[in-house]
Amino acid sequence: MHDSTERKATQMKRITKVQFAAVGVSGLLLAGCSSTEEPAAPSTTPGGGNVAAGCEDYATYGTFQGDAVELYGSIVGVEAEQLQQSVAKFSECTGIDVTYNGTDQFETEINIRVDGGNAPDLAIIPQPGLLQKVVGTGAVVAAPASVEANVDKFWSVDWKNYGTVGSTFYAAPLMASVKGWIWYSPTEFAANGYEVPTTWQGMLDLTAQMAANGGTGPNYKPWAIGFESGTATGWAGTDWIEDILLRQQGPEAYDRWVAGDLDFTSPEVKQAFEEFGKIALNPDYVNGGFGDPASIVTTSFQEAGLSILEGSASLHHQASFYEAQWPEGTNVAPDGDVWAFLTPPINEGDPVSVTGGGEFVAAFNDNPATVALQTFMSSDTWANERVSLGGVISANKGLDPNNASSPIGKASIEILQGADTVFRFDGSDLMPSAVGASQFWTSMNDYVSGTSLDTVLSDIENSWP
Amino acid sequence: MTSTEVPLSVNRGLQMAGLDAQFWSTQGSNLLLAAIAILAFLVVVSLIMFGADLVRGAIRDKVQLVVLISPVLLLLAIGLIWPAIDTIWLSFNDVVEQPDPVTGIYTTVTQFVGLDNYVFAFSDPTTLRSVINTFVWMVLVPALSTGIGLAYAVFIDRAKGEKILKSLVFMPMAISFVGASVIWGAIMYDYNQVGNQTGTINAVLDLLGFNPVNFLVDSPWNTFYLIVILVWIQTGFAMVIISAAIKGVPVEMNEAASLDGANPWQRFWSITVPSIRPTLVVVLTTITIASLKVYDIVRTLTQGRNGTDIVANKMYVFGFVEGREPLGAALAVILFLFVIPIVIYNVRSLNKVKETR
Amino acid sequence: MSITMPPAGPAVTPDAEPTRKKTRAAQAKENLTSPWATAAAIIIALLWTIPTVALFMTALVPGSRYRTDAWWTVLLDGDLTFSNFGYVLFRSFGDNSTAPPLLGNVMNSIVVTVPAVVFPVVLGLMAAYAFAWIPFKGSNFLFVMIFALQVVPLQLALIPLLRILGPENVGVAGQFPGVWIAHTIFAMPLAVFLLHNFVAQIPSDILEAARVDGASHTQTFFRIIIPLSLPAVASLAIFQFLWVWNDLLVSAVFGGNKTYPLTYPISNLAGAYGEFAYLVPSAAFISMIIPLIVFFALQRYFVRGLLAGSTKG
Structure with missing residues (x-):
């Protein structure tokens, strides 16, 4: 075959x-x-x-x-x-x-x-x-x-x-x-007076501000998100949940979650999904350059962040390897065309978690x-x-x-x-493959396509062997 | 590798860095190996067969029969029959791997669970959906590929440029399933929610003033669009085989019918189709089995999302992605069951042929 | 030997060739006069060719525009370039790499494919003859079993077979013979099934005549079966060729570093981050060329027809 x-x-x-x-x-x-x-x-x-x-x-x-x-x-x-x-x-x-x-x-x-x-x-x-x-x-x-x-x-x-x-x-x-870098354009931030957020809430506020301000490119939305990755489509979404959950619940809860002791259907995990949903399910916030949240699943993870260069989006969540995706000649530097900040902690002063x-x-x-x-x-x-x-x-x-x-x-x-x-x-890499390399991905796709959160969570939980 | 001037990476790990003498000598010896292997194989087979011919007496036929069929049976026994039996057995079991607390080494516990895996297959809604979709594939792919292949073979028979026309339709056969999926997914079916359409079909629709279609997402038609890909590939197969069969239909039969005043349409149904019926059965059977087995298209393009899953893909995911081999085995057995009617039909027409001899 | 059967095909259909040619020509005329048939054929040919043409055009799109622009946009800008083909063949992983050119893998593909076509075709024809023409106990059962084995998913058979071919037993895994044997085994069910159906349609009077003359199975096989089933052998050969040529899984599992065929580097071509994805269409197009050459070479066998086969319904 x-x-x-x-x-x-x-x-x-x-x-x-x-x-x-x-x-x-x-x-x-x-x-x-x-x-x-x-x-x-x-x-x-x-x-x-x-x-x-x-x-x-x-x-x-x-x-x-x-x-x-x-x-x-x-x-x-x-x-x-x-x-x-x-x-x-x-x-x-x-x-x-x-x-x-x-x-x-x-x-x-x-x-x-x-x-x-x-x-x-x-x-x-x-x-x-x-x-x-x-x-x-x-x-x-x-x-x-x-x-x-x-x-x-x-x-x-x-x-x-x-x-x-x-x-x-x-x-x-x-x-x-x-992982968990959020790519942005320092030039755009400077021009609009945006500040790199230091808390999760600060980032949501910034997003709202960006959505109100609009951008220079076609189909501007603050965020560009892409899940498409061939047969592994959806993995980019699991990274979001992992980043949020680690910051919200701390490393001990994260370890229990990865080990299967903290259920996907638990309030802790649900909360992490809901935080992600605040961005990903809001048609005013995504999907810069590609349409609405329904386009997340069909946008390739390599392509998504490029909307920043076109002025169609301002923020893109992706690991450090994304540096390689910027076209030749892009200046990747704290004061350049693009740069990245780490997904902010929930509260100011929380320990650095990555x-x-x-x-x-x-x-x-x-x-x-x-x-x-x-x-x-x-x-x-x-x-x-x-x-x-x-x-x-x-x-x-x-x-x-x-x-x-x-x-x-x-x-x-x-x-x-x-x-x-x-x-x-990375939590999904540590979970049994029936979850971490399969249902977790699938359910992330379902979630951004409009499936109810409870269904999404129970689907993943049920796939746990 | 004593030279300190050359980075070692050039010479190791990644084989050969250029088309030097060593490259050609390697290729030459590989080709020689293949040639010798083929020659040796043919010589050995001939020697054994002629050796069996030296046997005298009533036993000769039996010895020769054994010589004729034993290589195939032997190869199949070790390569396919044993794994098939193993699969059937596995489908009634559950396998649990228990890691040792100190060393982490697994102890594998196999437990007989009866029909549990089958019950799961028919009660899990997504798996059930894949069974239904597989049935749709199994009906549409052979029907469409054979139908179009037959029509095309008839239309171009003895036409000017027949060879070229044949190779145009045959061309998709030369592409791997994955390659074909990439062509259709990325080049033909691509859909953009906003902005210009970069997919070929959507660009055409756009040009003609129609709304673009999200081919791989819009259920239930997305299954049909996936089926189109396999039809695109398999039609070449059907056409080539059928065309050869049509050329074997004695011209005299057509002539006679023509004299009787039959028009081409009548001649097609009364002479061509009955004459090539055995070939049609072979083609339909082969394509049906292919449509049950081919999971690459779904795997590459939708991974079964939006109601497009099929049993072959589901089996692959259970068995080779998720590590739930017993479930995968149960689906493999279900695929077996799908084929049984086709097997029966073939055996019947086979026996008919033998009787009429 | 006392065999009186003529050795080759033409004599089997002793009807005069000239008249056949004439009537064929006449008929061709009649076919062509149906404008609907012609139109339908042209439409099918077009529809079937468009994706391949689109693939070819996409192969000409330079890497910098691959993700964002469709080929016709690039065409209108006059930006299409053949350089992707050069990259694929001679630079393999784009620039700044000393990875080997694909040529070595093309050669490996040939070395893998040719024996992996010959072996199953020969063995399959032997078995097909036995099942079609030699009555023996269990014949039907065995044939049905082989037939049904077509559905056994390949993946299930990989590891058991690898254990047998692996270093602890036969010891040919990782080398060309390992790949040949694996391909031969996996090709067997379809080979026996297809060849059986054609061999079974050889007119029985020919074989009976041979039997009456006292020909043994071996003699019948060499004198009658082989010459008469050449067209069927050609069709099976081309499909087996395509299958092996496009295979990745068997080659990856049973082969090794020195045997990897063309499909292997192509699957690596996109690179870890898809940065060389723009080279995939050109590589895919290159991989189509040799199968098409083989098809053209074998096509005359198809055109010659399946002789007596297929006519007895």
């Missing part, structure tokens, strides 16, 4: 939800990169050749002869090359031959490879829910002490927990992404060469090396935010590294 798009879209959803990336905006990235004042940068210049010697950082991993490690993951295209590049030095210094194989059908293929007895040495697993499933097969080995030591040193407890299944720590986090995603590196054996690479990838050396290549960020505390290739990346790293930041993984 030709189900490529199916897998593709599910995967795309995963990837988009999981990685912060800015593929394809190389100009922008390089600009950000070259301004770094870090002296050690040359060693990672693509294509420029490596400075001989300089293996000091890699001495701890030992040297090997003829050992090969297969790294397997969902990353493809430019990012796959950058990944390969980020371990090139390691490869050179340790003598371990590292092969990265990327596939956009990772979720299916990893199961098939494990079932078929053909597991890779290391897999980069794009979310904790899938990690649990892969661990469930019994094929994954617990993380070696060297990896655990690195994670204790460089990551927050939140992150370590996401790499833990049962009470065993299996997988170190790799890259990260921050949702996001990230990958985890799981090992299928404990060969010394596998352990060496696994340890390296959990180190600050790797994080700096990889982030310097552009496009991604990490929550590794040893990472220098200045290595980020774009302003929004730098801002994201700083948020992730913040001592008081509450970080929670």
